[in-house]
Amino acid sequence: MKIATGATALLTAASWNVAGLLVHTAPTATIDGGIVVGTTTRVPGATAVVNKFLGIPFAEAPLGTGRFSVPRPTSWTGSIDTKAFKPACMQAFRPIDDRDFIQDVFSIPRPEESEDCLYLNVFAPKKTWKKSLRKSRYPVLYWIYGGGFSFGNAGQPIYDGSHLAALEDVIVVSVNYRTNVFGFPIAPDITNLTERNLGLLDQRAGLTWVQRNIKVFGGDSKRVTIFGQSAGAYSVDVLLTAPWPNGPPFHAGIMESGTYSYNPLPNCNDTDFSSWTVLLNRLGCDNATSTFDCMKKTPASDIRYAQEKYNIGFGMAGDNVTIVCDPRLRREAGMFAHVPVIGGSAVQDGSYYAAKNGTDIDRYFNTIFPGEAALKEKILDAYKLDPSEGRFDNMSILTQIHTDWNFHCVGALSKVGDNE
Numbered sequence: 357m358k359i360a361t362g363a364t365a366l367l368t369a370a371s372w373n374v375a376g377l378l379v380h381t382a383p384t385a386t387i388d389g390g391i392v393v394g395t396t397t398r399v400p401g402a403t404a405v406v407n408k409f410l411g412i413p414f415a416e417a418p419l420g421t422g423r424f425s426v427p428r429p430t431s432w433t434g435s436i437d438t439k440a441f442k443p444a445c446m447q448a449f450r451p452i453d454d455r456d457f458i459q460d461v462f463s464i465p466r467p468e469e470s471e472d473c474l475y476l477n478v479f480a481p482k483k484t485w486k487k488s489l490r491k492s493r494y495p496v497l498y499w500i501y502g503g504g505f506s507f508g509n510a511g512q513p514i515y516d517g518s519h520l521a522a523l524e525d526v527i528v529v530s531v532n533y534r535t536n537v538f539g540f541p542i543a544p545d546i547t548n549l550t551e552r553n554l555g556l557l558d559q560r561a562g563l564t565w566v567q568r569n570i571k572v573f574g575g576d577s578k579r580v581t582i583f584g585q586s587a588g589a590y591s592v593d594v595l596l597t598a599p600w601p602n603g604p605p606f607h608a609g610i611m612e613s614g615t616y617s618y619n620p621l622p623n624c625n626d627t628d629f630s631s632w633t634v635l636l637n638r639l640g641c642d643n644a645t646s647t648f649d650c651m652k653k654t655p656a657s658d659i660r661y662a663q664e665k666y667n668i669g670f671g672m673a674g675d676n677v678t679i680v681c682d683p684r685l686r687r688e689a690g691m692f693a694h695v696p697v698i699g700g701s702a703v704q705d706g707s708y709y710a711a712k713n714g715t716d717i718d719r720y721f722n723t724i725f726p727g728e729a730a731l732k733e734k735i736l737d738a739y740k741l742d743p744s745e746g747r748f749d750n751m752s753i754l755t756q757i758h759t760d761w762n763f764h765c766v767g768a769l770s771k772v773g774d775n776e
């Protein structure tokens with residue numbers, strides 16, 4: 357198990373062309389599923405070359421009868437190209453009236469979508485160290501995207517890990533996971549609650565993949581930091597508060613704009629199938645002999661569209677394995693992964709509100725805090741126009757208010773936990 361990179365090419369005469377210039381050799385890696393062939397990239401201002409392996413399959417494609425099934429290990433013979441991002445998982449942008457807006461903000465450029473989406477990406481600085489220093493390995497950052505468990509895609513340009521890898525001496529791994537009903541089929545036919553949480557199982561399968569394979573890329577499997585934004589941060593918190601009988605497969609966590617512990621909305625009612633029932637009905641599967649088979653045979657694009665058109669949301673099933681039902685109580689009892697955690701919010705994360713609904717401050721309070729005149733006065737007093745604080749117009753004021761109450765305050769609360 358080793359990586360052959362441009363450095364090895366130095367040894368092969370065939371790698372030199374007639375002009376004596378080094379011919380670019382693609383990096384390859386032998387992982388447990390088979391051989392992957394990546395590409396290299398450079399980042400302005402960085403000396404390190406980054407090896408990119410994009411679209412590595414970490415599970416079998418959940419196609420055909422595999423829809424709604426747990427991620428299973430995959431392997432291939434020969435080598436596969438991992439030079440470009442793979443499709444996003446099926447996304448749902450709800451409600452349909454906001455569909456274009458949400459995509460314009462959170463999904464640029466619009467990716468290809470497929471159920472064949474269980475891939476991850478590795479961005480690894482190419483080792484330039486002397487052999488004697490090779491004992492040290494790179495720490496790993498494992499990225500979990502946001503999107504309200506309804507959409508998201510590790511292949512978005514803003515999630516490209518090349519810069520972090522080139523400038524910060526870390527390996528970045530970003531993982532696709534299933535969302536909406538494809539990731540969270542809360543259906544009576546699935547009696548094992550954990551198997552209703554496919555999106556969480558995908559995230560975990562990626563983490564297990566890292567444990568098994570990251571060494572090949574020069575990574576240290578004992579120093580994996582999980583990080584994510586919004587639903588990704590929520591996922592990090594879900595992983596932090598889940599039980600890990602054999603110890604967690606990570607050593608630190610970073611939550612950007614989102615926590616689970618203080619905004620707990622798991623579906624801990626095992627028999628609430630209302631979303632599934634509505635979806636069955638809208639897709640005309642409700643009278644089928646097997647409604648579940650009917651859902652498995654319905655074209656993915658129809659399922660995607662029905663969720664958008666009828667605004668049907670799917671959450672996760674509280675199973676106390678992949679997501680616990682009582683995170684606050686567990687935290688108070690010290691039952692969570694005892695690892696260092698950073699919690700906070702992404703700058704201006706609340707700006708989407710004003711971008712969508714306009715910059716009229718009165719309208720904001722009338723819709724978000726209706727009938728709360730005293731509260732409005734207090735808030736506006738604390739967020740007065742003040743260019744030195746970045747508040748120079750309605751937009752910046754609303755952005756700060758919305759970021760703080762939606763993301764920052766919740767993030768700050770999550771610091772409390774270690775019996776504080």
Ligand SMILES: *[C@@H]1O[C@H](CO)[C@@H](O)[C@H](O)[C@H]1NC(C)=O
Nearest residue numbers: 426548549550551552557677
């Ligand atoms: C429930 O499903 C999970 C994930 O597939 C599996 O690990 C677990 O063993 C299952 N539990 C039972 C009781 O079958």
Ligand SMILES: *[C@@H]1O[C@H](CO)[C@@H](O)[C@H](O)[C@H]1NC(C)=O
Nearest residue numbers: 624625626627628629630631
């Ligand atoms: C669970 O959901 C079902 C269906 O909506 C409802 O009838 C039942 O009362 C709920 N149970 C609890 C404990 O809330």
Ligand SMILES: *[C@@H]1O[C@H](CO)[C@@H](O)[C@H](O)[C@H]1NC(C)=O
Nearest residue numbers: 637638639640641642643644
């Ligand atoms: C399902 O059966 C009900 C009752 O027989 C009927 O009203 C409804 O139209 C049927 N739905 C479909 C999609 O065939």
Ligand SMILES: *[C@@H]1O[C@H](CO)[C@@H](O)[C@H](O)[C@H]1NC(C)=O
Nearest residue numbers: 549624674675676680681682
């Ligand atoms: C999960 O744990 C909570 C709190 O202990 C309990 O009320 C709930 O019944 C458990 N659910 C399952 C599916 O184990």
Ligand SMILES: *[C@@H]1O[C@H](CO)[C@@H](O)[C@H](O)[C@H]1NC(C)=O
Nearest residue numbers: 708709710711712713723724
């Ligand atoms: C726009 O305002 C409405 C309330 O009037 C709110 O439900 C909606 O979430 C807002 N849109 C965004 C993108 O914040």
Ligand SMILES: *[C@@H]1O[C@H](CO)[C@@H](O)[C@H](O)[C@H]1NC(C)=O
Nearest residue numbers: 714715716717718719750751
């Ligand atoms: C700013 O908010 C105030 C109070 O609602 C409103 O009167 C004014 O028109 C807004 N200005 C802009 C540019 O949105």
